[in-house]
Amino acid sequence: MSALMRYLYWLALLLPFHSIAVDYWQEHPLPAQWQQYLAASQQLLQQDEAAFATELGNSSAQLAVKHSEFGLTAITTAAEAEAVLSFQTPSGGWSKRTDMRMPRKPGQHYGSEPDYVPTFDNNATSTQLQWLADYYPHAPEPLRQQITLAIERGIALVIDAQYPNGGFAQSYPLRGDYHDAVTLNDNALYQLMQLLWQAAHDKRFAMLADNRKQAAKAAFYRAVDWLLANQVWVSGQLSVWGAQHHPLTGGPVAARKFEQASLVSSESAKLLQLMLQTVPDYPGVAASLAAGAHWLRQHQISGKTRYRDAQGYLSLADSPGSVIWSRFYDLQSGEPVFFDRDGKTYSDVSRLSLERQRGYGWYQSVAEEFLLAYDEYLTIHNE
Structure with missing residues (x-):
């Protein structure tokens, strides 16, 4: 990395992680x-x-x-x-x-x-x-x-x-x-x-x-x-959740500019697994688990793993048998999305600034643990 790139990288780290200013409590009568x-x-x-x-x-x-x-x-x-x-x-x-x-x-x-x-x-x-x-x-x-x-x-x-x-x-x-x-x-x-x-x-x-x-x-x-x-409905189907939700209306909302409103894989999987482990028979949980598992399987990226080169550039590499998920998915299309520090949205992680490629976990595999546990649960309870 050149001296200029190193300077710009560290300068970016020192800048505030700007959020999208919002006051939820002024939007609706309380x-x-x-x-x-x-x-x-x-x-x-x-x-x-x-x-x-x-x-x-x-x-x-x-x-x-x-x-x-x-x-x-x-x-x-x-x-x-x-x-x-x-x-x-x-x-x-x-x-x-x-x-x-x-x-x-x-x-x-x-x-x-x-x-x-x-x-x-x-x-x-x-x-x-x-x-x-x-x-x-x-x-x-x-x-x-x-x-x-x-x-x-x-x-x-x-x-x-x-x-x-x-x-x-x-x-x-x-x-x-x-x-x-x-x-x-x-x-x-x-x-x-x-x-x-x-x-x-x-x-x-x-x-x-x-x-x-x-x-x-x-x-x-x-x-x-x-x-x-x-749990978010998309085109008439239950999906998963967003990283942040409006405290009053419940809809997904943005946080920092590189965290726009979207669906999330890992955090959703962790919550699904917690419900599976604790209250699988609670009313409504079975449908939530089934819908979440279905959505995660639909959106997994098969045969790939994350790869980061010596400079920190992020990409996906072939890895037979592996599964991975994007951290964020578009609320409507369900396609992976990546957000830069200026709030711009991309469908390709390589278009992000190097600082954001290096500074965030854009691909994750947490959901695999839930899906394995859910399959085991279904096997035991369907015998």
Whole structure:
């Protein structure tokens, strides 16, 4: 890569990932239940900000240390547990891309990115709660009490975050713009639904009060109802879901400019698999699974695999026996689509800028795992 191309590539990485500015809450008259939800979200955000301001006093805020994950893959020591606990916001969640190996200092931000404090994006909040639950049996008694309180607060936040119709935004308290869409992207909805199911049923969360477990169970089923109500119809046939859906109308919507409204393969497959594993007999789920599996089979790319050359250019290469899916599919035609940073849409990934070819997972194979599990399920239940 030439010096100029390297410069342009890194410059692009430093530019904001512009979204398509939207305020969902000004588009339609809001019923009282939604107005109450928004008021509660705003109040919680103000409480978080006030708590941090009190902690800060007259001092200057310190930056949180950025990390692509959290600096940890699990909690294995009391010191690590205490560090993770220190990053729980007053509202009960955690932030993404923040190093949590060392305890948060007084006056240090809870996260490295202000629009994600706290968030469910990039597995944040769900990951910390699962880590704490896993470590709980190994923790000394005083720390167990802190962990129990933290998990109670975290699960309460997730339950409070659920929209009145059962969906979840990317972050809560709400941050506005595309963050307020019901977010399947990067498996945000999947992670939250899995967490709720675990909180209600998994012995790892035995420390939760019974009423919290019941609330988590009810929230899980409301999310299932949201999925069944908003699976996208295309030409009279059920398909799958979009990466983001309008919180009120339920239709697929755009997020960042390289994430236009479209159907998604991987996130849809993960949610289908979760329903298959947990509630295959729930009313409406069988039809949803069958339609989703049919759509994924129709749209798989057979005999190909992704190939990236030394410069990062992306293409498909022959691979007999392999199957792969585009990340995004056009809402009407069902054909693979690829979006550049300027919002332009292409049917050929090679037409994207090199920065976007290198910086995004345009082809994925996650759906194969669901289809194998679904075939096995059908075989067992049709015997």
